[in-house]
Amino acid sequence: MKEAQLQNLVADYLRVALPDGSIFHHSPNEGKSHVAHRVKLKKAGMCTGWPDLEIFCPGTPPIFIELKVGRNTITAAQNKTLQALSSAGCVTADCKTLEHVKALLNTTTKTKEIKNYGS
Secondary structure, three states, X not given: OOHHHHHHXXXXXXXXHOOOOOEEEEOOOOOOOOHHHHHHHHHHOOOOOOOOEEEEOOOOOOXXXXXXXXXXXXXXXXXXXXXXXXXXXXXEEEEOOHXXXXXXXXXXXXXXXXXXXXX
């Protein structure tokens, strides 16, 4: 599985499983682009190493998830950003599977029970 496939799988799950009143967002700051475009994004506030997903649920701290697949690991910039978010009171994690995301959410918020989702 590629990271983009995992991203889509997790997003589909979040759309049905998050509690009412929740919202999530994917920041598309990965990939390669022209240097001038990257400079423009940085000036506008793009943070290098920002996690793939931001999840906000009523009554819980913000949740930030970096998705990785296979042998891929978080970069130094991603680690630094996750640590800063954690220090600010956010829940942070790097997840390699939908099951890992489900387990994280089950410890932080009340997800809707979706039988056999992603099994």
